[in-house]
Amino acid sequence: MQNEKTNIKFYDLIIIGAGWNGLLMCKHALQNKLKVLIVDSRETIGGSWKYSPDNKIKSVTKNTITTYSKTFNEISDFPMPSTYPLFPSHHEIYSYLVAYAKKFNLMEHIQFKSWIVSAEKISEGNYNFWKLKDSSGKNYISTCLSVCCGKQGKPKIPTYLKKQLKSFKGELINGETYKYLTPKFLNKKILVIGSNNKTSQIVSELSNYGKKIYWVIENGQWFLPRLAITPVPKESSIPLDGYYNVLNYSLFNDKKRKGIYFIEDMIELSYGKSGHGIKEWVSTTPLKHGNINRNREVLTKISDGVVIPKKKIKSINGKKIIFNDLEEQNIDLIVINQDPLPNFTFLPLIHQKPIHKNYKYIFDPLDPTLSFIGYIQPNLGAVASIAELQAMYASKVYSGQINLPDKQKMVEVAKRDSYYWSNYFKNQKSYYVDLELYSTDLAKKINVYPDYTKLFFSSPLTWWKCITAPYNNCRYLLNDSKHRPQILSTYSNYKNYQLDISWYLSLIIKPFYYAIRDQFSSKESNSIVSLEDKHHQEKKKKRTNYAILIIVCIGILLLVPEWKNGFINHIGKLRGDVERYDNKIYLTIVVFIVLFLLYSKK
Incomplete structure (x- = not known):
């Protein structure tokens, strides 16, 4: 459809942003027979995955690689090349997106060098449509509008920290503008504030130039390694997220305790509390509900003494920084890398609201023809995994295959979901979701689960x-x-x-494991690893000694013939049946249960 007077084409859907999320939305919209146009301010596709050294352009850093392995980032019907490494670089991701756009003929639907400055809803007769205007004065019109341009706003900095930073007399750098190392970092004392994956990369690079790096993480942090520790030899390295599958999630997800404590315990026993054992950064939330950083390799810089972990800043006076442990340091420059807020200033004021107020974090309840793709973050998983399902959902709604609830119902659901996730991720960002729970919800709504x-x-x-x-x-x-x-x-x-099958055989002891775990875990943190609770440590030490005694007793009963035979005979005399007890497996289970029942009362 085309307006003859103004020569403006009408589209079913206009997408703002030709990055990863925008391409996904375009492909699924075209697949559902919609007339689509993507508008993007840059000269190429890829969004932030297309590296630019220009600080004014939001992009990955020069040395960025994916935080999650390629299986988490692959598009449903477009696998990555087998030649790609486990964790592709931004160059490889960009090439992958270009190949995706070419395969599904997306390029012909993109208008480059078009910076949208305004979008308003127009009503003419029986028609309602979106009118967009770019910086050159060009207009675009569509029935629906999907915003996929990522978080372009300013970083979200706590109010108290803003006040403190105003007193700093050195150089203050926004981590979002960091692209590569420059001489200004050489031999400087640097303070880094932030906890996300990009912050880890920044710290890792700065530690090669800076004199000392003081790293502040205020609300605790989980650190996980990229690669897994395998119990049996493997032909090649395996990413830790490679074990995230349907079977493991079903078996090891403890719904009653709302956690994956079997896996969490293995991580803490291997790497320390919260995956690192650094008391300044201990997280008070379980792994599944916490803030997770996948760049654990940076912690080696702490062992080398180059990076100093800190919990909080007490005060700033000039260049003097006083930390919560009362240590004072003269800092040359501060890098603050907080996640930026979305910037929707081109939209009408009524639509410039937080993402969590939208239905399923996608549709604006006031006008569902407006949608937002890729603005939420799974605490364990890649944004692309969720963005594709969101694109599937929106495209089916806009093509008339699925109906949304009425306005009141969408508002109620948005409030309910926001309340649920804010309690699920206490002290975390308002746009965090659990990958499996959120994705399953969307998949069932669009009948692809x-x-x-x-x-x-x-x-x-x-x-x-x-x-x-x-x-x-x-x-x-x-x-x-x-x-x-x-x-x-x-x-x-x-x-x-x-x-290995032995991993799944461990499920046999799962009921006993949780029963024993309840005896050892702290009631405050629900963790079996604790750093500062002396009472809990003494209690755990006593119970550990008792557990060792039980294991030794069982070993003696199984390995020493005299003890074993004596035990069997005594039990046999009580029951009048000796032969049924002459079995190691049966004897072990009986002894274990009896001793455990005695132990659990302590």
């Missing part, structure tokens, strides 16, 4: 491959049998990620 029960009865082997394969968005194409060969081909690239 895999029917694993049906798959089990039709092909048990395929079912097993799918539930033990690492998280990948291709799972949402499983219900369509024509996609299964491609899905199985994608999964075959990650067959080495499957855990």
Whole structure:
């Protein structure tokens, strides 16, 4: 449709942003027969994944690699090349997005060098449409509008910290503008404030230039390694997120305690409290509900004494910084890297509201023809994993295949979801969600959640491959049998990620494990690893000694014939049946249960 008077084309959907999220939205909209246009201020696709040394352009740093492995970042029907490493660089991600755009003919639907300065809703007769205007004065008109341009706003800095920073007389640098090392960092005392993955990269690079790096993380932080520790030798390295699959999530997710404590305990026992053991940064929230940093490698800089961990700033006077532990340091420059807020100033004021007030973090309840894609962050997982499902949902709504609830219902659901996630992630960002819970909710709404029960009865082997394969968005194409060969081909690239069968045999002790865990864990933090609770440490030490005594007793009963035979005979005399007890497995279980019952009363 085209307006003859103004020569302006009408579109079903206009998408702002030709980055990862915008491309996903465009592809699924075209797939659902919508007339689409993408507008982007830059000269190329890729958004922030297209590196630019210009500080005024938001982009990745010169040395950025993905935080999560490629299986988390792959698009459902477009696997990454097998030649890509486990954690692709930004160059490889950009090439991947270019190949994706070419395969699905997205380039012809993009208008580059178009900076949108205003978007307003116009009503003419029976027609309601969005009118967009760019910085050159060009207008665009569409029925629906999808904002996919990422968080372009200023960093969210706590009010008290803003006041303190005003007193700082050195150089203050916004971490969002950091791209690469420059001589101004050489031999300087640097204070870094922030806790996200990019902050870790900045600290790691600055530690090679700076004299000393003081790193402040105020609300605690979980650190996880990129690679997993495997109990048996593997042909190649395995990313830790490679073990995030349907089977593991179902088996090790403790719904009653709302955590994945079996895995959490393994991490803390291997690496220390909160995955690092640094008391200044201990997180008070469980792994599944906490702020997670995947760049644990940077912690080696702390061991080297180059990076000094700090919890909080007490005061700033000139260049003098006083930390909460009363240590004073003269700092040359401060790098503050807080997640930026979305910038929707081009929209009418009524639509410039926080993302959590939208229905499912996507649709504006006041006008569902306006949607936002890719503005929420899973605490464990990649944004791209969620953005594709959001794009699927929005495109099906705009093509008339799915109906949304009425305005009042959407407002109620948005409030309910916001309350749920704010309690789920206490002291964390308002745009955090759990990947599995949120994705499952969306997938069921758009009828793409895999029917694993049906798959089990039709092909048990395929079912097993799918539930033990690492998280990948291709799972949402499983219900369509024509996609299964491609899905199985994608999964075959990650067959080495499957855990050894001994891992699953450990589930046999799961009930006993949680019973014992309740005896050892702190009631305050629900963790078996504690740094400062002396009473808990003494209690745990006593119980650990008692547990060791139990294990030794069981070992003696099994290995020393005299003890074993004597025990069997005495039990046999009581029950009148000796032969049934002449079995190591049966004897072990009986002894374990009896001793545990005695122990649990202590």
